[in-house]
Amino acid sequence: MEKNLKRMATMQRMQSVGLAIFYKRGYYDTSVDDVLKELSLSKGAFYYHFKSKEEFFISILQNIIFQKVYSELIAPFEGQENPAVVLDKCFDNALETAEHNELDNGFVLSNFMTEFSGKNETIVKLLKEIFKVWEVNLITNLQKGKTDGYIDRHVDSDAVASFLMSSYMGVRLLMVEGNAKLLRYKYIQQLRSYFKTIAVKR
Amino acid sequence: MEKNLKRMATMQRMQSVGLAIFYKRGYYDTSVDDVLKELSLSKGAFYYHFKSKEEFFISILQNIIFQKVYSELIAPFEGQENPAVVLDKCFDNALETAEHNELDNGFVLSNFMTEFSGKNETIVKLLKEIFKVWEVNLITNLQKGKTDGYIDRHVDSDAVASFLMSSYMGVRLLMVEGNAKLLRYKYIQQLRSYFKTIAVKR
């Protein structure tokens, strides 16, 4: 029992530190030793808990990144009424986090998608799945917004979802360049302007 | 004279092939030997023409990527009237190219920005400069659109430019996932809807 707990704790710590470094420096430019140095652990420890570097990263995707995307971009819709309002707050919050995090390097999902695309099919497939969850959630909530009388019923929910995801990933990418605060302001301003085009006409 | 021509041709060929591989597999995950294998050239040839791998990449940025961004995203505005119409065509054309290119991996600029961010300040700086040229051009043309009576004069050109750049980079990223054709259609549809919010009200 005690043993199992320690095992879980160590693995959790490894994954957490691993993500931070992979995210900052990229998967391929980060060696297992780099991660282990930060953890003050040895090769033995690493390969005792994980079969390979790839499997380690996959476990990070499944255990940490998925949760992050869920809590930041999906959960906020729970029990809310107007999807446009939720989206506004949701994106603004996410951008605020990014703005104040010096170490932030863009949007986790899109960054890794860029890095692994054409290199590791397994991981790309996993990333796609997480994207899909986000997309489906957006579409569902937009549709609900229609029946609830917030979104115009002529609106193409699929297209709006894609457009929203695109713009968000893009602005997160631009923020890497710097000037995150100003960018966040500009983005949210234009997003609101865009929301008017999908709101019910009265 | 002949010699100089051959030298230029070889360097051009190296840069062209180099970009293709760096773009597909990433800079750090592509070895100089990988590029040379594709070129059927030797180490000696490479280091005769270029001082280092980094300098090689920088020359690619300056000679090829800048031109690409210019001809695809900046030049189309030349001598045109309504910036919204140009943008529509311009983005659609760029997305069409991406759609039909099996090897396409996203938007060159943003991909490399992601990869080099936090790793190579020199290259990040260069990439920022190219971004800036694009941004300035967008803003200038939006402003011109105001005086020409196409864009509403209350519109925040800076913010619109950022929003457009974001959405474009984002959709290019999403296209990597597949379903490029449908995505392009959805994106252009929503883009047009967005353009209505910045057009002059009559």
Place this chain on the structure above:
DNA sequence: CGCCAAAAAGACTGGTTAGTTTGTTGCAAG
């Protein structure tokens, strides 16, 4: 032809990497 420099070949070096193996520690159950 013969010279010479440009262009290219390719063996080599020092450093790094993912993964293996073998050895050590510490704790919990018998």
Place this chain on the structure above:
DNA sequence: CTTGCAACAAACTAACCAGTCTTTTTGGCG
């Protein structure tokens, strides 16, 4: 208290990588 195994340590291997160095080929020119 001792035995056994989970949890780690660390040296090691084979492959790879950027860059160097020495040697060879090539092509234009006198």
